[in-house]
Amino acid sequence: MAAQAWQPxxxxxxxxxxxxxxxxxSGPDSLRARETIPTTDPAATLAAIEAVLDGWAFDAIGIASFGPLELDAAHPDFGSITATTKPGWTGTSLLRRLAARYGxxxxxQTDVNGAALAEGRWGAAGGLDAHAYITVGTGVGVGIVSGGRPVQGYAHGEAGHMRVPRAAGDAYPGWCRFHGDCVEGLISGPALAERFCCPGSALPDEGPQWDLFVHDLGGLLHNLVVTLAPRRIAIGGGVVTDRPYLFPRLRARLAESLGGYGSFAGYAxxxxxxxxxxxxxxxAGPLGAIAVGLDALTG
Known part of the structure; x- marks a missing residue:
């Protein structure tokens, strides 16, 4: 019998x-252990993560984190969280702390870039060179892969903070403390709770609140498609995961918005x-961290 190939x-x-x-x-078919840890303050959260990792034997570490992150390897704060809406986490070192501890x-990577990489390795974007992953949860993040790698310029993108045209009569000022009514400020979980005075999970499936949600997320989708033309867009996160009925509405909104222009007529x-x-x-999110760690061994 042939020996089984080693998997890190x-x-x-x-x-x-x-x-x-x-x-x-090593991937979706080789899960050895899983632990869930509440995100509280940085000291307690990272100590709890280290307590888990201390009991494991592994070949590499992959971090897929909420951001914004400093991903320029030449920057003194490489691998740290930068200015974030998450109280207490601005300036928290992630990569260098864990690198020093485990060697x-x-x-x-950002959590959404990690999820996009996982979708490319094992998910619905397999074999595609350009695709995107959007998460709508505590925040709104967009991970973009082009040529098989996350898009990175001066910094990683923050498309969840783009501004889109507002629906007629919608005067909600937005939840985001940096930009007010950016997309994250309009449709993230905390924004929905503030905007409609109840948790998003309590909103009725056919409620008019989802008309605004589809309008605002549809604006992001339009801008994403006409800018980058991803071959596939996955949308996950707590706000969307249990609401599959939103996808037909989002597809219809996007098709209408693209307006039959050029090659996007076929795309629509x-x-x-x-x-x-x-x-x-x-x-997709947890396996994103595994995809990032595999990259550490090959890149």
């Missing part, structure tokens, strides 16, 4: 706005396959 084990850490997930795995190959006719939930489901 990665300790993947997905840091989210409300919880962190630590995985020990293993390590890499870091293919939205049933181009715009949908992540192929990895709720595991």
């Amino acid at each position: 084990l990665v300790a993947g850490v997905e840091l989210g706005g409300t919880k962190c997930v630590a995985l020990l795995a 293993k190959p390590i890499a870091i 006719g293919e939205l049933e396959t181009r715009l949908g939930p992540p192929g990895l489901g709720a595991m």
Whole structure:
């Protein structure tokens, strides 16, 4: 019998706005361990993550974190969280702290870029060179892959903070403390709770509140498509995961917005396959950290 090929084990850490997930795995079919840790203050949260990792044997570490992050390896704060809406987390070092503790190959990406990489490795974007992942939860993040790698310029993108035309009569000022009525300020979980005076989970499926949600997220989708033309867009996150009925409405809104222009006439006719939930489901985010850790071993 032929010997089975060696597979590296990665300790993947997905840091989210409300919880962190630590995985020990090589991929979706080789999950060895999983732990969930509440996201509180940085000292307590990182200590709890380290307590989990201390009990595991692994070959590399992958970090997929909420941001914004400093991802310029030449910057003194490389691998740290920069100015964020998450109280107490601005300036928190992630990569260098874990690198010093464990001495293993390590890499870091935004949580949405990690999820996009996982979708490209194992999910619905397999074989595609340009695709995107959007999460709508505590915040709104957009991970963009082009040529098989996350898009990176002076900094990683923050498309969740783009501004879009407001619906007629909508005067909500927005939740984002940096930009007010950017997309995150209009449709993230905290924004929905403030805007409609109840948690998003309590909103009725057919409520008029979702008309505004579809309008605002549709504006982001329009701008994303006409700027980057991703071959597939996955939308996940707590606000959307249990609401599959939103996808037909988002597809219709996007098709209408594209207006039959140029090559996007054909694109609009293919939205049933181009715009949908992540192929990895709720595991896209945690497996994103594993994908990032595998990159640390190969890149």
